[in-house]
Amino acid sequence: MTAGLLFEIREFSLYDGPGIRTTLFLKGCPLRCRWCHNPEGLDPRPQMIYAESTCSSCGACAAVCPRAEAGGQTPRVCSGDDVCGACAGACPSNARRQCGFRIEPEDAVRAILESRDLFNPASPGDERGGATFSGGEPLAQIDFVEETARLLRGEGVHTAAETCGYASEAAWRRLLGAVDLIMLDLKHTDPSEHLKYTGVSNEPILRNFDILKRSGKEYIVRIPVVPTVNDAPDTIRAYARLLNGAPGLTRVDLLPYHAASGGKYALLGLDPPAPLPERPIPDEFLNLIPRARKIVS
Amino acid sequence: MNDRLTALREKTRALKHDPDRVEIDWPASLALDPADSRCARAARCFCAVLAEEARRARILPGERIVLTRGVKNLPRRYTEAETARMREDAYFHELGVVFNLTVDYPRALSMGLDAIRAEALARRAAAESLRDAEGVDFLDAAISELDAVLALADAYRAEALRLGETEIAERLGRVPRRPPRTFAEALQAVRILHFCLWCEGTYHNGVGRIDQYLMPYLQADLDAGRLTEEDALEWLTEFFLTFNRDSGLYVGVQQGDNGQSLMLGGCDAKGRDASNLLTRLALKASGELKLIDPKINLRITKETPLDLLEEAAQLTRLGLGFPQYANDDVVIPGLVDLGYDLEDARDYTVAACWEFVIPGVGMDIPNIDAVSFPAAVDAILRSDEAKAAPDFDAFFALMRGRLSAEADRIEKRLTRVDMLPCPFTSSLCRGPVAAARDLSAGGKYNNFGIHGTGFAPAVDSLAAIRKLVYEERSASLGELIRAVDTDFADNAPLLAKARRAPKLGLDPEADDISAALLKWFADSWAGRKNCRGGIFRAGTGSAMYYVRHPLEIPASCDGRLRGEPFPANYAPSLGVAVKGPISVINAFTKPDLRRVVNGGPLTIELHDSLFRSPEAVRKTARMVRWFAERGGHQLQLNTINRDTLVDAQKRPELYRHLIVRVWGWSGYFVELDAPYQNQIIKRAEMLL
Numbered sequence A: 001m002t003a004g005l006l007f008e009i010r011e012f013s014l015y016d017g018p019g020i021r022t023t024l025f026l027k028g029c030p031l032r033c034r035w036c037h038n039p040e041g042l043d044p045r046p047q048m049i050y051a052e053s054t055c056s057s058c059g060a061c062a063a064v065c066p067r068a069e070a071g072g073q074t075p076r077v078c079s080g081d082d083v084c085g086a087c088a089g090a091c092p093s094n095a096r097r098q099c100g101f102r103i104e105p106e107d108a109v110r111a112i113l114e115s116r117d118l119f120n121p122a123s124p125g126d127e128r129g130g131a132t133f134s135g136g137e138p139l140a141q142i143d144f145v146e147e148t149a150r151l152l153r154g155e156g157v158h159t160a161a162e163t164c165g166y167a168s169e170a171a172w173r174r175l176l177g178a179v180d181l182i183m184l185d186l187k188h189t190d191p192s193e194h195l196k197y198t199g200v201s202n203e204p205i206l207r208n209f210d211i212l213k214r215s216g217k218e219y220i221v222r223i224p225v226v227p228t229v230n231d232a233p234d235t236i237r238a239y240a241r242l243l244n245g246a247p248g249l250t251r252v253d254l255l256p257y258h259a260a261s262g263g264k265y266a267l268l269g270l271d272p273p274a275p276l277p278e279r280p281i282p283d284e285f286l287n288l289i290p291r292a293r294k295i296v297s
Numbered sequence B: 001m002n003d004r005l006t007a008l009r010e011k012t013r014a015l016k017h018d019p020d021r022v023e024i025d026w027p028a029s030l031a032l033d034p035a036d037s038r039c040a041r042a043a044r045c046f047c048a049v050l051a052e053e054a055r056r057a058r059i060l061p062g063e064r065i066v067l068t069r070g071v072k073n074l075p076r077r078y079t080e081a082e083t084a085r086m087r088e089d090a091y092f093h094e095l096g097v098v099f100n101l102t103v104d105y106p107r108a109l110s111m112g113l114d115a116i117r118a119e120a121l122a123r124r125a126a127a128e129s130l131r132d133a134e135g136v137d138f139l140d141a142a143i144s145e146l147d148a149v150l151a152l153a154d155a156y157r158a159e160a161l162r163l164g165e166t167e168i169a170e171r172l173g174r175v176p177r178r179p180p181r182t183f184a185e186a187l188q189a190v191r192i193l194h195f196c197l198w199c200e201g202t203y204h205n206g207v208g209r210i211d212q213y214l215m216p217y218l219q220a221d222l223d224a225g226r227l228t229e230e231d232a233l234e235w236l237t238e239f240f241l242t243f244n245r246d247s248g249l250y251v252g253v254q255q256g257d258n259g260q261s262l263m264l265g266g267c268d269a270k271g272r273d274a275s276n277l278l279t280r281l282a283l284k285a286s287g288e289l290k291l292i293d294p295k296i297n298l299r300i301t302k303e304t305p306l307d308l309l310e311e312a313a314q315l316t317r318l319g320l321g322f323p324q325y326a327n328d329d330v331v332i333p334g335l336v337d338l339g340y341d342l343e344d345a346r347d348y349t350v351a352a353c354w355e356f357v358i359p360g361v362g363m364d365i366p367n368i369d370a371v372s373f374p375a376a377v378d379a380i381l382r383s384d385e386a387k388a389a390p391d392f393d394a395f396f397a398l399m400r401g402r403l404s405a406e407a408d409r410i411e412k413r414l415t416r417v418d419m420l421p422c423p424f425t426s427s428l429c430r431g432p433v434a435a436a437r438d439l440s441a442g443g444k445y446n447n448f449g450i451h452g453t454g455f456a457p458a459v460d461s462l463a464a465i466r467k468l469v470y471e472e473r474s475a476s477l478g479e480l481i482r483a484v485d486t487d488f489a490d491n492a493p494l495l496a497k498a499r500r501a502p503k504l505g506l507d508p509e510a511d512d513i514s515a516a517l518l519k520w521f522a523d524s525w526a527g528r529k530n531c532r533g534g535i536f537r538a539g540t541g542s543a544m545y546y547v548r549h550p551l552e553i554p555a556s557c558d559g560r561l562r563g564e565p566f567p568a569n570y571a572p573s574l575g576v577a578v579k580g581p582i583s584v585i586n587a588f589t590k591p592d593l594r595r596v597v598n599g600g601p602l603t604i605e606l607h608d609s610l611f612r613s614p615e616a617v618r619k620t621a622r623m624v625r626w627f628a629e630r631g632g633h634q635l636q637l638n639t640i641n642r643d644t645l646v647d648a649q650k651r652p653e654l655y656r657h658l659i660v661r662v663w664g665w666s667g668y669f670v671e672l673d674a675p676y677q678n679q680i681i682k683r684a685e686m687l688l
Helices: A060-064 A086-090 A105-115 A138-152 A169-178 A191-198 A203-214 A232-244 A259-267 A283-288 B003-013 B039-053 B078-091 B105-112 B112-128 B133-162 B167-173 B183-199 B215-224 B229-242 B277-289 B306-317 B328-337 B375-379 B384-388 B391-415 B423-427 B453-469 B477-487 B492-500 B508-525 B545-552 B581-589 B606-614 B617-629 B641-649 B674-685
Strands: A004-013 A021-026 A045-052 A094-100 A101-103 A131-133 A159-165 A180-186 A221-222 A249-253 A292-294 B091-097 B260-267 B293-299 B324-327 B365-372 B417-420 B449-453 B535-539 B602-607 B634-640 B657-660 B666-668
Touching: A004 A105, A004 A138, A004 B229, A021 A105, A021 A138, A060 A086, A086 A094, A086 B492, A094 B229, A101 A232, A101 B602, A105 B091, A131 A138, A138 A159, A138 A191, A159 A249, A159 B215, A169 A203, A169 B581, A169 B641, A180 A203, A203 B260, A203 B324, A221 B105, A259 B634, A283 B365, A283 B391, A292 B324, B039 B133, B039 B183, B039 B423, B091 B477, B091 B581, B105 B112, B105 B183, B112 B133, B133 B167, B133 B391, B133 B423, B133 B545, B183 B215, B183 B229, B183 B306, B183 B391, B183 B423, B215 B277, B260 B277, B277 B293, B277 B306, B293 B306, B293 B328, B306 B417, B306 B617, B306 B634, B324 B328, B324 B617, B365 B375, B365 B391, B375 B384, B375 B391, B375 B477, B375 B545, B375 B617, B384 B391, B391 B453, B449 B508, B449 B581, B453 B508, B477 B492, B508 B535, B508 B674, B535 B666, B581 B602, B581 B617, B602 B606, B602 B674, B606 B617, B634 B674, B641 B674
Parallel strands: A021 A131, A131 A159, A159 A180, A180 A221, A221 A249, A249 A292, B091 B417, B260 B293, B293 B324, B365 B449, B449 B535, B602 B634
Antiparallel strands: A004 A021, A004 A101, A045 A094, B324 B634, B657 B666
16 A cells, blocks of 8 residues: 555645745654754644634534534544545535545646646756755655655656655665655754754654765755754764765755744644743854854745 | 835835825816717816816826826716616717726837827818818717826926926926937837726726837847946846736726736747846836736747746745736737737737737627526536436537527627727727727727636536546436535535545646536637627636526536635636646646637746745746747636635734735736635645
8 A cells, every 4th residue: 555645735835945846745753852843743643724813713523523522523633544534525614634645646746737737947057956855754655655665767857855854774775766866854863862852862853864965965964953952063063974975865945934834733622832032043064064054034 | 126226115015105185076177068978078188187286296206207196086077867868879889988998108108299299180181171070079089088188298398497406307308299219219109198098987997019129229228338237137127017007096897907017028020939138127117116007918839938037036036026028929819810910919918917909909898798608518517408308418518509609699789889989099009090080989800708607616526527527427417406406515526526526737637627617618609790890709718707696596517516616717627636736737728728828828826935946937937938839818826825824804903915816817816706705715735
């Protein structure tokens, strides 16, 4: 079974790799980063989400909900492979929506090929676009990613993956073989700090990074610069040691932290993480790390 | 923008430029004579307005292009009783005057009003000798109105001299009497003419292809070293600002709906690309000003250089809701198919929102009526023939007859269409003076345009009927009728199924229905002649009917509940979670859009965060050109953010300058009525 569980297919995606792209957001992630901006990508099961701000309290959801309780209330959120989605169909104000749908590689490819004309550079200076696997975590659904990427390669479509690198060596090697461009997030250099802020150690990630460096592949490293978490001078120097002279490294993207991007947590019935102080990305990153650039987001 | 313009802009936006503007009690000051001919009545009112304006001529500090309305209201040409009598005899569309047009600015500039007046005088003599009383009557009116315009310019000239503004006075000594010699004179001339058209009551009048007809004047200045490009930009920016001076008086259905549109780019009479320096300067000026007027349109083809499209996309990034793009590759052949001469078709502009018309010669009424597609679906759903339909094809085929019946009904309603004359407006067009007849008697083109509203909800309803009734057989027609009549109140499962049925823009399964429906709509009007000697043109616009038409039917089979609005113009239904602009463009360019060149843009919302990096502008430009490659006819992009809109509803005082694209024009969000605001918020919801 190679169907993937996605939470969005986004066309005209301009910030997930070169050119104009279509991004597949895969649902399910092994990390729990405290600053996660895509919390709907965490749970590897379909979920119903609820936008209180657009809800008109009309009760249409409760009327169709098999899980409605005696008082006629639809659960605020629910998840699982058996979510029925009836409330989303009944809701007149788009307050209830299903997050997560299964799709076969062939169907995903069909959706991606709608944008094919726009992947091609319009003039020699333009970058070639394509498809990006993002998430969530693509490595967590490597069967789907590998098959979809294989079909896309057959169509001549450039592929990229935005990944945290946390997976078995076997899965990692399959991803490297499947896509043209790796965009690897390195969230921290220190294993115990990584564990503290993301819920997992970075040892498998660093091992996979070594494999990547020796693979001969070109790749981009992305660092989400999170105030107080990984922007101390020592950490920046550790990043510099890790990245200086890394073969195949084309660029280091420094992604800014935004406290205000926690809005999606409420949709999932989750409390947003405590905001960290926003501050500019330290210039040391640019001074010490080769080919680093600050990304506006 | 320099300090001078910044100050003028602020003053205009704060409405501090017109502290002395007065409301006049016209009936008391106009001696209306029941024996007046229509033209004489028009001239009497026009001359009275211009005399008042001349008395109140004022020039604000810092202004270089002058004329500001001093009078808020125009006189009513006819009493209510007279109007009622006229309307018993014939149908008068909207306010009943000549409107929705662009006059022949290039000709008016190159001749000057003196020469037009001389032509009118000569023609009057001929009419008199031919005992053509109607011709004499029209020409007398036109001549007196031209005199009033010249007197107004003289009054402003005197005021300029009084203030020591010798350069302004010098320009007014030249234009609009004689042809301009410089770019500045040309801009001042257009300002005067456009201003006076409004004073005649000619509303929704655009200024057409300014980059084409103003370029010779700019080029002469550049060649002579009188102006730099930077100077030209400053002049143009001030010119654009003048469109906002009096726009508060130009209210359409909503504030901002004033049809002060212009067209950039496109080709010349031979079909060669004619975009020029002024095309780019105009885009730049609009981006510096960041105001809703004038509304910018840009003609493109599949070969338009990306650099030009990038400059256009800068305005999209700013959230101005324009430029609106029109594709020459589709529109020109479409107009030729309808009988427009090729040279005229190559000169097209938009009337007010998106209705393609020919400047100077068109007297089309491009918005004379509208067909509601969902009402047609509702009607066939309830028909006896539907019950007998063995399959979806037989059911769907009923739409063909239904659309023809709608066309019959509208055509029958429009057997006597009359309009009131506008002699000054006519004198600026090609033909009326030579023919000694007001434009209201007919122009070179006298076609009627028919909007089609709720296209996507109708396609979605048909797709739902196909799926539920004829494929899955999970609902009967009777059940659907009951469900839409009861607003799905006791059938939530059916509502859920209807909502999950294929949707145009999301599911390619709906595309075949869309292509056939649009073709049948165009077919239903093909070959019909209207009562003014023209034909009918089908279009994909909705105008304001997207808010009105939904109220004429109950819920619909696509799961749209009672009272929920249709999308504006040619766009996916509200609440459809499309994947993005690409599949929407793919779906909406599948029908043959050459058949529906009355106009009506595919409308796409973009979230404002898309433009956080400058590269997004070039990529948006690429998408726009791809739209042309795909054979789209017209496109408008609306850059918005739901959170901003919701906050603006709560705290309007903080969002006075927030601009949104409404249905074919950009307006200030906080100045719109709630139903229009809410519909835009609904559009933005799908971008979350």
